[in-house]
Structures are given as C-alpha cells and as structure tokens.
Amino acid sequence: MPKTRATMWWRERPRSRLAGVGFWLAVGFCVLGLLRLIPGATGTMAVVFQTMVGIALVGVAIPLLWRLARRKMLWSLRNRLVLTYLLIGLAPVVLGVTLSLIAAYIAAGQFSIHLADTRLQSELNQMAEDNRHRTDAIAHNLDRQMADKSATLALPMWMLEDSETQRGEDALRTKMHRDTMAFLNGAPVMTGRVHGKTPLGIPPWAAELEGASFHGLVLDGGELYLVSVEQRRLEDKRLFSLVSSVPVDGALMDVVAQGLGRVELVPLRTGNNAEPSNVVSKNNGVERAVARRKQGGVRVPVSGGMTPSGANLADIGVHFLSTVSMTDWDTGERDNLPIRVDSRPSLLYNQLFGASLSGVITSVIQIGLVALCVVFALIEMLALWMAVRLSRTITGSVADLYLATQKIDRGDLGHKIAVENNDQLAELSKSFNTMTGSLQRLLVEQQEKERLQNEISIAQEVQANLFPRQDCDLPGLQLHGVCRPARSVSGDYYDFLVFHEEAGVNSDGGLRSRRETGVGIALGDISGKGISAALLMATLHSAVRAYRFASEELVYSENSVAGLTASKEERGGDCDELFESPGRILSLLNRHLYRSTQPEKYATLFLAHYDARSAMMTYSNAGQLPPLVLGADGGIRRLEVGGTVVGLMDGMHYEEDRFEMQPGDIMVAYSDGVTEPENDFGEFGEERLMEVVARYRNEPLHVISTQVMQALDAWIGAEEQPDDITLVLARQL
Numbered sequence: 086m087p088k089t090r091a092t093m094w095w096r097e098r099p100r101s102r103l104a105g106v107g108f109w110l111a112v113g114f115c116v117l118g119l120l121r122l123i124p125g126a127t128g129t130m131a132v133v134f135q136t137m138v139g140i141a142l143v144g145v146a147i148p149l150l151w152r153l154a155r156r157k158m159l160w161s162l163r164n165r166l167v168l169t170y171l172l173i174g175l176a177p178v179v180l181g182v183t184l185s186l187i188a189a190y191i192a193a194g195q196f197s198i199h200l201a202d203t204r205l206q207s208e209l210n211q212m213a214e215d216n217r218h219r220t221d222a223i224a225h226n227l228d229r230q231m232a233d234k235s236a237t238l239a240l241p242m243w244m245l246e247d248s249e250t251q252r253g254e255d256a257l258r259t260k261m262h263r264d265t266m267a268f269l270n271g272a273p274v275m276t277g278r279v280h281g282k283t284p285l286g287i288p289p290w291a292a293e294l295e296g297a298s299f300h301g302l303v304l305d306g307g308e309l310y311l312v313s314v315e316q317r318r319l320e321d322k323r324l325f326s327l328v329s330s331v332p333v334d335g336a337l338m339d340v341v342a343q344g345l346g347r348v349e350l351v352p353l354r355t356g357n358n359a360e361p362s363n364v365v366s367k368n369n370g371v372e373r374a375v376a377r378r379k380q381g382g383v384r385v386p387v388s389g390g391m392t393p394s395g396a397n398l399a400d401i402g403v404h405f406l407s408t409v410s411m412t413d414w415d416t417g418e419r420d421n422l423p424i425r426v427d428s429r430p431s432l433l434y435n436q437l438f439g440a441s442l443s444g445v446i447t448s449v450i451q452i453g454l455v456a457l458c459v460v461f462a463l464i465e466m467l468a469l470w471m472a473v474r475l476s477r478t479i480t481g482s483v484a485d486l487y488l489a490t491q492k493i494d495r496g497d498l499g500h501k502i503a504v505e506n507n508d509q510l511a512e513l514s515k516s517f518n519t520m521t522g523s524l525q526r527l528l529v530e531q532q533e534k535e536r537l538q539n540e541i542s543i544a545q546e547v548q549a550n551l552f553p554r555q556d557c558d559l560p561g562l563q564l565h566g567v568c569r570p571a572r573s574v575s576g577d578y579y580d581f582l583v584f585h586e587e588a589g590v591n592s593d594g595g596l597r598s599r600r601e602t603g604v605g606i607a608l609g610d611i612s613g614k615g616i617s618a619a620l621l622m623a624t625l626h627s628a629v630r631a632y633r634f635a636s637e638e639l640v641y642s643e644n645s646v647a648g649l650t651a652s653k654e655e656r657g658g659d660c661d662e663l664f665e666s667p668g669r670i671l672s673l674l675n676r677h678l679y680r681s682t683q684p685e686k687y688a689t690l691f692l693a694h695y696d697a698r699s700a701m702m703t704y705s706n707a708g709q710l711p712p713l714v715l716g717a718d719g720g721i722r723r724l725e726v727g728g729t730v731v732g733l734m735d736g737m738h739y740e741e742d743r744f745e746m747q748p749g750d751i752m753v754a755y756s757d758g759v760t761e762p763e764n765d766f767g768e769f770g771e772e773r774l775m776e777v778v779a780r781y782r783n784e785p786l787h788v789i790s791t792q793v794m795q796a797l798d799a800w801i802g803a804e805e806q807p808d809d810i811t812l813v814l815a816r817q818l
Contacts, residue, residue: 107145114138162483166476174472193433194405197426200436201348202409204341205302205311212263212313212329213300220315220327223267228320261336268326269319285312285330290417293324302333302422305414309333309350309387309422312414338389344436346428349388350409396431403428482510489517498525541573541616548574548619551626556786557581559601559697562746565786566608566813569794569806576611576618577756577811578625578688603697608709608754608813609690617686621678625688628677632670667692667705668739671731675707675739678732687733691724691754695746700817702752703743707731710757712813713771715778717749724752746817751789753778754815758808759793762801769800778814786814 117138120131264285267274271287285305291314300313311331319325331337333350342348395401405428408421485502492500498521502514557564566579582605607629611618671692678688691712693704706712706727714722726742746752755774762769777796781789790812797810 103145103149107142107149110138110142110145114142162480166479170472170476190403191405193403193428193430194426195407196433196437197345197403197405197428198407198424200345200433201341201424201426205409208331208337208340209300209302209311209313212311212331213298213315216300216313216315216327216329217298219265220317220325223327224317224319224325227325231319231321261331261340263329263331265327265329268328270323271326274325285310285328285414287314287326287328288415288417291326301412302409303412303414304420304422309411310414311337333387335387335389338387340389342388342390342426344432345390346403346426346432347388347390347392349386349425349427351386351423351425392427393429393432395429400429400431403430403433478506478508479510482506482514485514486517489521493521493524498528544616544619545570545573548623551623552579553581557583557604559583559604559695561697561700561818562604562695563786563816563818564604564606564814565790566811567790567794568809568811571758571806571809572615574616574619575809575811576614576622577758577809578607578609578611578622578690579754579811579813580607580626580629581605582607582630601697604695606693606695606754606813606815607690608712608756608811609688610709610756610809610811611688612686614809621682621686621688624681625674625678625690628674629670629692632673666741667694667703668727668741671705671707671728671739672737675731675737676735679735682732684733687730689730691727693724695815700746701743702746703741705739705741707739710755710760712752712754713775714744714746715751715753715775715782717747719779721775746815748817749782750817751778751782752813752815754813756809756811758806758810759797759812762797762807764800764802764804769797773800786816789814 114135117131117135121128121135123131266285268287271292273286285303291299294314294316297316297318298314301311303310303312310333313329314326316324316326338348338350392402404425406423406425409424411420411422412418413420489500489502500521501518504511504514504518552568553566556566564581566581568575568577568579570577583601584603584605585601609622609625611621611625613621671690674690678686689708689710691704691706691709693702695702704712704724704726706725708728708730711723711725714724716722722744724742726740728737728739731737753774760768760770760774773796774793777793778789781792784792793812794810801807
C-alpha cells in the first residue's frame, strides 16, 4: 500500500499528532457544552459525555504542556536557573510560611477553644462558690431549727433564690436562670423558683459525694446543664444536699461567646431511657409533682454569639473543633462533648492582649514591626537583584560560549570571546579562546602534515621505482628481491644490473641476437631510518647506476672508433668488463659518499658480479651482513670478504673473492631487519632464516621469500616492525 503524505505525517510527527488529538477533544468539549443546554435526556447525556471528554482533554493537555515547557521555557539556561532559584529559595519559604500559617491557625483555634472552656469553668466556679456559702448558711439554719424542737422545719425561700447582685449586672447574664433544690438524705426539702426547666434530682452516684462537692457540665435527658452540688452532714447525721443548675442554652452560650464569635456545643449521646422519676417539692405551699422521662437519641446543638465579620482581608475566619469534659447525670460516667468555635484573629488578639493594645509601648512595637517588614522587603529586593545579576553573568557567559561554538562550527576559528570578569566562567572563556587558537595551529600543522605526507607518498613512489620492477632471470640464474620498509620510505637498498651483449654482425654478415652476459647484484643498508636514510639510499643507487652506465658509455665510445665489424677481442671485451671488479666500484663509492655526505652518514653494501657463461660470482662486502650460500648438499658458505662500510673514511680499498655457483645453490643476501627482530625468545637470527630457506628450497624464490616474511611476522607478533626488511635470493639452475 503506498504511503501518502497524511500517513507519513502521522508516523513521523507524534507531537503534532498529540496536539491534533487535543484540538479535536477541545472542540468536542465545547460542542457538548452547547448540547448541555438542551433539556431532557439529550442534555443529561451531554453532561456525561462532556465529563468524559474533559478528563481525556486533561490527560492530553498535561504532556503537551510539559513538552511545551521543556522546549520553550526550560531550553534556555536562564529559565532553568530561575526555576532552580525558585525551587531552592522560594519552595522552602513557601513551605515555611505555609507551616507557620497552619501552626498559627491551629494555635488560634486552640486559644479560642481555651477561652470558651475557661468561661464555662468560670461560671461553674462561681456557682460552686455561691453554693458553698449558701449550703453553710442553710445547714446552720437547719441545725438551729432542730435544736428548737418546738420549731417547724422550714427553709426561707430567699436562701434558694439568686439575688440581682448574684446574677450580675451584665445584660447578658440577666437572661441566665439558676435553679436550686435542697435535699435531706436524698429527699427534696424545698425547690427554688423554676424558670421553665425542671430542677434536677439527686442520682444514685451523687447520693453521697466524695469530698462533699461536685461541679461540672452534665447531660440529663438530652439537655445540657452547668451543675454544682454541695453536701453537709447535719448534727442529727442527716445529709443535706444543695443542687444548683443553669441550663446550657442560648443565654449562657452568649455569655461564653462574648467578644469571641460563635460557640456551639453538640451533645453526642443523651443517656438511657430510664423510667420516669417523681420528685415532690414544696413551692409557696403548693405541692408540685415533677415527672421526667429521659429522652434518648436526641442531639440538639446549643450555640451562642454570632459569626464575626473580618476586620480586613488578612482577618480570616478561625473555625476550630475540640471537646470539653461532660458527665452523664444518670450514671455519673464521664464523656467528651464536641465544642466548636468560629472566631477571627482580630478578636482573639484583643482577648489575648486586652487593654495592653493601647499605649506608647504598643505603638512603638507596631512601628518596629512595620519597619522590620520594610527592612525584610528591602533585603528580599536586594537578594533578588543580586540573583538576577549573577544569573545574567552565568547565562551571558554560556550564551557567549554557545555563539562561539556556532562560529567555530562555521569555520571561524579566529573568533574570540570578550572576557570582562575575573571568575571561573571568565577562565572558561579564556580557555575556550586558547583552545580555538590551538585548533588554528593544529589545523595549520595538519595541513603541513598532509603536505609532508603527500611529499612522503611521492618519495615512496619514487623510491619504489628505484627498486627492480620485476625479477631478473638469466638463462642459468634466477633472481628475486623484496624490501618492506619499517616506515613510509626505506633506508635499505637492493638492485639487479643486467649486462647484455650488444647486437653485432656475424662472420657471414648477419646480425647477432642480443643476450644477457651477466648481472650485477647490489644490497645495502643505510645508517638511520626515514627520509634521511631514503635520500642517502637514492644517492647510493644513483652512484652505482652511474658507474655502471659510465663504463658502458666508455665501451660504446671505443666500439664506435673500432667499427661495428670488429670482433670482441679487438674491442677489448664486453661492456661489463669494467664492472667485473666489485672492490674497485666500492672504493669509488666510498670516496664519493665520503666527500658528498655528512661525516656521520655511511652505508653497508654488498656488491657482486655474476658471469652467465662461467657461473662465476665475484663479490666484495663493505660491512654488510655476510650473504649465505646454501649448497645443494646442505652446506653454507659465508660471503664476508671485503672491507669496512662505505662513506665513513676516505681512501679505503676493498678485497674481492670469487666462486663458482653450483646447480641448486641458493644465495641469500639480507639486511639486519631480517635477523635482528627480537621477542621473549631472543633474535630471529641466521639459523632460523636458513631453516626456512632450506625447508622451502625447492619452491619458487617468491614462495621462499613469502615464507621468510611470514616467519618474521610471527616472530615479531603485535609489535611494530623495528627495521627495514630486505631479502635478495639467487638460485643457480
């Protein structure tokens, strides 16, 4: 199936694909929002589908926003540093401020609960104190009446009722009503004025209290009361109990919530479903039977005060929930009652400091706090300014480095970064400038190196042309040579100089055919390696060839004078007669090299002349490793007659020797690069060389040289070839 542009875009642009999905989800969300306006089932289904599409849209939008932030906002180092500063500097501040605000909110809530509970306890303490004095007075009155046996036991009503002074002059307190009831041995004696609530009786657990006193918040029949009980033992051993109670209603809660806000109590449980109890009391001579049934499961919150409005934007609402201690009036069990306070920090601050908010010291403290806030703001602005300056310094240096790398990439190696500061980034810029300068120099050096390499390649090619291009075989002698440089060019030298019998006229007047009469064999090793050795090698090669061709030219001149019809005897011999003395040639080469080269330059040279008619080999060795002749019978002949190296001392003479090559004899001439390579077992040596030659002596000469090279490579191993390797083989047929 052919790939269209649309399919290629879908596969190659995943980000654009995700953005397209988000776009169509947004369109669908808007369309479904319009369909929601249709009444009925269509609108309901549109709401459901819009919710699902909205969730999918959020899931697509989050990765898109993240990628956008990474590409647009976080690519720049400056934005990354800003974000880093925010995470490092602002995040702890935000967390610290948040923790402080939460702690302050909790402290404010706990303080509001503490104020409400303190006010409830204050009311209870006041009731207990009143009950204590009243109980002492009533008990004393009862003891006096019992002492007068003729008197009728009665309690004055004023002893059970609260006076206006007792209730307080506060307008809120005038709405509170306290009910009081007296008991002798648990039986009611007299009941004070009832204000819409039935006075409490004595439960079994309070028949005789430990410490003869109790005051606290109690729950009775789903209603909350502040109750104070005082007991006294009369002289006749009867127990007198005085019970005062204040219903916890809106009037009491208004007193608790005064200047605080709104306070609410919520009973969680209301006791058991006890049977009704009859309490009989005397009230103005009227017998009143009070029947009460406990109501279970009723939860009626009691609240007072109003939720305050804030003084300013910072005056937030403080809504806190806690518990206060409560006693079940029927069982005496203690429990916790939830209490909730809705207040404001300004109200709590006023309750905490009260009158101390006004005055010179308070004004000084407020001015000091404002001044401290201003100082902190200035410090924050200074820190922000310093952070921006430091950020610009860092990002500016990075931007300069980025611009410099772009210029370097375009090839402008001369570009330099302007360094104005003295810091680590400035040192980095200086290092970059140094690096670009080094790159410039390296490129120049690389170009020079390439030029030299090209010249060396040319020299290598020229030197390759100096060596014989192919093996030279005579009718009775096979020749083969190989040279492998250790570097680009070699300091070793070998050459084959073939001599021919020039064409002439036979006795019958016909032309003679041109044939080889002999060959000159040369093998040398120049001191040193590389270019200098290669140049000296070329000099040596040229000198040897020059002497050869000079002698040949001399013979040509003599032949031209005598005429072409002269016989060989009449011409004085073939053109190679002057080259048949290797010792003479070495003397001439020694004088030439000594006078034309530096004193430390010299060469070792083996020079031989082979006569094809007689198979005689005439040689002279000038310091070269002696060539070896492997006979057909396995014997070895060393060719070491000659003298010292050429080019080191002037006026040297070299001896000669000659021998006849027998059929099957192989002459092996070599440089020190063949026998001197070393490994852990020592040098390769002549013995191993001749073992390889003897093993393959019946093979063609190029096969023998190949086997020698392979044996050398195995001996050298992974190490670099230490010296030039030259090998010349000659076999008599």
